[in-house]
Amino acid sequence: MNPSTKIRKIDLPFGNGVIELKIPEKNLSELILPSEPKSREDESSIVKKALLDPIGSCRLSELVNPESRIAIIVSDITRPTPSAKLLPPLLEELRLGGVRDDNITIVFALGLHRKQTEEECRKLIGDKIFENFRCIQHDRERCRHLGETSFGTPVEIFEEVLDADLIVGTGTVEFHYYAGYGGGGKCILPGVSSERAVLSFHSFYSKLFEGDPLSGRVNSPARQNIEEAAKIAGLGFILNAVIDSKKRIVAAVSGDFIKAHRKGAEYVDTMYKVPVEPADAVIASCGGFPKDINLYQATKALENAVAAVKTGGSIVLAAECPEGLGNKVYECWSRECKSPDEAVERFRENFEFGGHKSAIVGKAAKEFRLYMVSKLSEEECRNTFFTPVGTVQEALEIILAENPEARIHVMPDGGRTLPVRKEP
Template identity: 35%
Template sequence: MKVKFPFGREKIEVELPDSTQVLESKAAEYVPSKSQEELVQAALEHPIGSKRVSELAKGKKKIVIITSDHTRPVPSKITLPLYLKEIRKNNPDCEITILIATGFHRPTTKEEMLDKFGEELVKNEKFVIHMSQNDEDMAYLGVLPSGGELLINKLAVEADLLVSEGFIEPHFFAGFSGGRKSVLPGIASQKTVFGNHCSKFIASDKSRTGNLDGNPIHKDMEFAAKEAKLAFILNVAIDADKKVIAAFAGDAFEAHEKGCEFVKNLSKVEGTDADIVITTNGGYPLDQNIYQSVKSMTAAEACAKPDGIIIEASKCNDGHGGESFYQTFKNAKNPKEVEDMILKVKMEDTIADQWESQILARILVRHQVLYVADKSAKDILEDMHMTYVPTIEEALKKAIEIKGKDAKIAVIPEGISVIVTPKSNK
């Protein structure tokens, strides 16, 4: 059989044994009844659990729209113009600030802004990039259920109306992306992010892909969105080509819940126990660095035998994605040392990128990872205790040499788009 794997901005076709098990989200075959623009417009006109945002915007002076940064494939060229038009419908003179939710990521560059939003929006609208390390930009809003301080961007707190846009996909520890995640971690202080992403919460069996029930990380995020007075959201679901297949607008919690239900129904796949699992992080912009690509590795982890080999194919042309993340592994003798160290760290002592390091260490302790990436990432990958391989074909050949010619192979072409139901014996 032939399977196409997204890699950067292209797709790589690989020939695989006919016995290979393919795990894919049903989003690939979902055919929406309307165009992307029509889906978004209909959602704005018929919000869930809320008045239209044009009604909410009446009489408001300062309006802030939280949007995603360069690491998220939110189709803002489609969503944002329609959103802005709806907001200005009854209030053409309001002052709108578009706040780019970088969370703890690096700042979005001008080139990335143009690529994501288009020249017209960047030229004509007011954009501000959230900087989580700038204490002077933050406002204190109380204490999270976890006990951590809630500090978020002052622009959001001082707004007369706070709204957001985003997309909903399975998330490897928050359950799902979108909705409340625009506030925490999106526009939160690094101190708040560190508390929410502490080792105890990441280690919880409730902090898993597709689960919100009892999820301590989600609980903090919901609290943050309520305290920030996030009044309205526009969230979309997208397919493998990053095209809108559904849109959900309205109350920050009700609309998000509906969107999560939709995504869950498409994304759930029955797990397996494979000797070799091949996956990707969905191509650009999600596979720009190793940090982001840990997400898809958790889907492979759920499908691999305890000693199974994971083959991750992510471009990683932007390197590791987090200096502390990289140094944690580079300075350790092995992944077990990283895992043991992080599990002892108290919430108040959480360090940068610790959550990503914790999950990657968990995977590397139990699985050998062969990593197909841009050649520029070779030394970084090997410093981080993974094996760089130039192509998927070479990685598969190497894996079969280790596991034997009768090895059971599974592929998850887009690891970030599935919720794997583990087999009962795992």
């Protein structure tokens, strides 16, 4: 690199730390950043205001009585939901309605994810709440059948949730590759559903993943399926957060699980949809832990980055992945599918939960050159259709060796930011 070249230093989140990228300013096309609020309103105040002004519902304290049994669904360790900040105001609102603490059960929604350790549970909701309330983890083997959605997905919900008089869902509204957005009724399906229900829910993705992107669409088929299931299950109230790149709560919504969620989606769009002109390459961080806890989660940043790159260009994904690929089926497909074409074709013919991640990366690998900076082994990277590189700097040097004039976008929060191609 020419000593006289002006260099821009950019910190990229990586796990719980950061890695530094030094990029020539002449090659930096755009630093794709969200439009986050500049003011720093107290997070607790934001949550309390949301609970005081629910959308499409009366206040939570007016929905309960002293005998009400409450199930509060919270996110698991793979999600950035600030449950420890959401729960105290939520519990106070329930107490205002007369609900006793011993009638409240906090349920960790696992979907098909692994069980959590006690330490992880405590970290998510705080020691005080963990010690003073009944806290349990979703068990997909203990679900009751309630019917089916119009999509044919069985509605089978964790019995401890169904035994409550009122189901309260918490979560984070953010872009989701399949459901359009996280949050809302997603705490029910797939959150606390049976394995059969979750697999049925995901099976439709094989019919949709090669079409237009679903992320950022409030009317995606998956979202419709989710909301039908949540209605059948009786989801009575939600409290959802919108968080910034520092994982601070910048907005919150409460109330009806559809109407409040839509308002949350509006906040997300304003902050995180970024119009871009496709560049020659994109260097994207997932945004750090937990979005890069494993490759299963990290692929969401890859999908977001796709819209910002010209066909045939390069995508560099910076994802720590301390827990590896994060899914046994994904690991199996990665060993067995010898090419991107094989992964995509296999997924077209045979949906298998976890295999969809292999197909997603395979689809991207057919259109772009994929590089990975992670703690995965070289073999794991290559099996998942990435070229392993030691650092983002090394990846940049490879790109510039091929095209010294390459225009490169950088996405420090690729798991949350959604580039949208500018209209010609």
